[in-house]
Amino acid sequence: MATRRGVAPVLIAALLAIIAQGARGIGVCYGVNGAPLPSAAEVVALYKSNRITSMRIYFADRAALDALRGSGIGLILDTGNDVVPEFASNPSSAASWVKDNVQAYFPDVNINYIAVGNELTGTAAASSNVLLPAMRNVHDALAAAGLAGRIKVSTAVSMDTLDEKSSPPSEGVFKDAAGVMRPIVEFLASNGSAPLLLNVYPYFAYRDNQGRIDLNYALFQPSSTTVNDPSNGLTYTNLFDAMVDAVRAALEKAGGGGGVDVVVSESGWPSADGPGATVDNARTYNQNLINHAAKGTPRKPGPMEVYVFAIFNENQKPGDPTEKKFGLFNPQDKTPVYPITFA
Numbered sequence: 001m002a003t004r005r006g007v008a009p010v011l012i013a014a015l016l017a018i019i020a021q022g023a024r025g026i027g028v029c030y031g032v033n034g035a036p037l038p039s040a041a042e043v044v045a046l047y048k049s050n051r052i053t054s055m056r057i058y059f060a061d062r063a064a065l066d067a068l069r070g071s072g073i074g075l076i077l078d079t080g081n082d083v084v085p086e087f088a089s090n091p092s093s094a095a096s097w098v099k100d101n102v103q104a105y106f107p108d109v110n111i112n113y114i115a116v117g118n119e120l121t122g123t124a125a126a127s128s129n130v131l132l133p134a135m136r137n138v139h140d141a142l143a144a145a146g147l148a149g150r151i152k153v154s155t156a157v158s159m160d161t162l163d164e165k166s167s168p169p170s171e172g173v174f175k176d177a178a179g180v181m182r183p184i185v186e187f188l189a190s191n192g193s194a195p196l197l198l199n200v201y202p203y204f205a206y207r208d209n210q211g212r213i214d215l216n217y218a219l220f221q222p223s224s225t226t227v228n229d230p231s232n233g234l235t236y237t238n239l240f241d242a243m244v245d246a247v248r249a250a251l252e253k254a255g256g257g258g259g260v261d262v263v264v265s266e267s268g269w270p271s272a273d274g275p276g277a278t279v280d281n282a283r284t285y286n287q288n289l290i291n292h293a294a295k296g297t298p299r300k301p302g303p304m305e306v307y308v309f310a311i312f313n314e315n316q317k318p319g320d321p322t323e324k325k326f327g328l329f330n331p332q333d334k335t336p337v338y339p340i341t342f343a
Contacts, residue, residue: 025305026290026342027054027074028328029266030064034314037331040067043311046334047073051343056265056307058118060101069108076197076265076307077101078115078156079138084125087116087134094137095144103145111151114138115197115265118156126180131155132187139191152194155184156265159200159243162250168229169242169299172249185254195305196256197265198247202239203285207275207322213239215276219269220288234298240267240289245299261300268309271337274322283338286328290342313337 030043038046040063047055048071055073057064059080068075079087079097087094102111116135117125125131139153161181166172174181188194206218216223220238227236236242244262251260269285270277286308293306313327329336 025054025074025303026052026293027056027076027305027307028052028311029056029058029307029309031058031310031312031314031317032061033317034312034324034331035316037312038334040064042334044068044071044073046311046329047071053342054112054305054307056115060097062101065101065105065109068110069105072110074110074112076113076115076263077111078118079134081117081120081125084117084120084134085130087137088130089133091137091140094134095141098138098141098145098147102142102147102151106147106151113152113154113195113197113263114142115154115156119158119160119199120155121157121161121180121184122175131180132183135184135187139187149192152192154188154194154197154263156197156199159198159247162246166246166250167242168227168231169234169236169245170229170231170249172246172253174250174254177250177254181250182254185251185256185260188260189256193259193261195261195263196247196251198244198262199266199309200240200243200264201267202243203269203274203276205239205243210275215281218276219281219285220292221284229298232299236298238292240292241297245297248297248299262304264304264306266307266309268326270322270325271313271327272322272325274320274325277322277325279338282326283340287340290340 044067056076058078116138117131120126120131135153139148142148142151161174163173163175202218206213214223214225217225218239227242247262252258267289269282271279271282293304296302296304310326312329312331313325315324317323327337328340
């Protein structure tokens with residue numbers, strides 16, 4: 001998870017104006033910005049004992065990759081943001097990374113996606129046409145290794161990619177779609193309809209709009225708030241669905257053709273140190289998110305793939321104190337911060 005910048009205020013304002021596959025896949029993100037942390041082997045055992053079927057790691061962590069061998073746990077493997085410019089300018093660097101961190105582990109490690117960059121759209125890495133060439137070079141390296149059909153290449157984006165016109169959800173459109181997102185979406189569509197990885201945080205929308213967004217609407221709880229989409233007759237009873245479906249609409253308009261879907265690569269709620277950040281609210285949101293993943297959204301009912309952020313509280317994470325409190329478990333002894341079930 002990148003340090004939070006808040007959720008596109010113009011998108012939230014527009015939403016507020018309207019207010020006035022196979023089986024469900026549940027993963028958990030494994031961040032390491034904390035101390036002390038359990039060993040990678042202990043972490044994998046924790047995932048298995050809690051029936052967590054997928055994991056996301058934010059760089060090619062050899063200890064984690066070694067511990068995942070033979071576990072059956074599905075993986076989103078991030079390249080890390082720091083290597084993206086080098087991958088863009090040097091195909092051999094991307095190929096070397098794939099050889100060392102993918103070919104050396106697959107299929108013993110069940111790598112499903114490679115995330116080339118996390119929340120880089122809108123940065124120099126995107127505007128200077130770095131991100132897409134890096135994605136292409138990683139994909140070409142996978143193809144040369146005979147793995148392009150098995151492992152999807154994507155990138156993870158935040159809700160900040162959406163334009164201010166993205167409400168109601170059917171009006172979803174990317175900022176500067178032709179310059180940044182359209183080529184990325186066309187790349188995803190041309191490579192087996194790889195999904196876009198999306199970091200979705202109703203918490204930050206609520207935090208930045210207290211008194212305007214009903215807490216229950218953000219928590220998947222019964223609420224007097226509903227968003228009616230007049231263009232298709234769909235009704236939204238929670239903020240998560242409205243956010244995800246706005247991105248789905250934007251994907252179609254940017255060349256996804258209905259074939260490029262969304263994998264929710266991060267979502268969560270902090271348990272302390274911010275407005276609405278309590279243990280009870282964190283438990284409510286994350287348990288409801290896990291349960292809701294079996295239902296899907298109004299635009300696309302049915303099971304969806306969702307990754308909860310994060311497995312541990314991270315006491316060394318930079319940014320607001322809230323950033324340190326997204327964990328499901330305490331790293332010191334692996335005890336749950338609050339009760340939660342995954343299956």
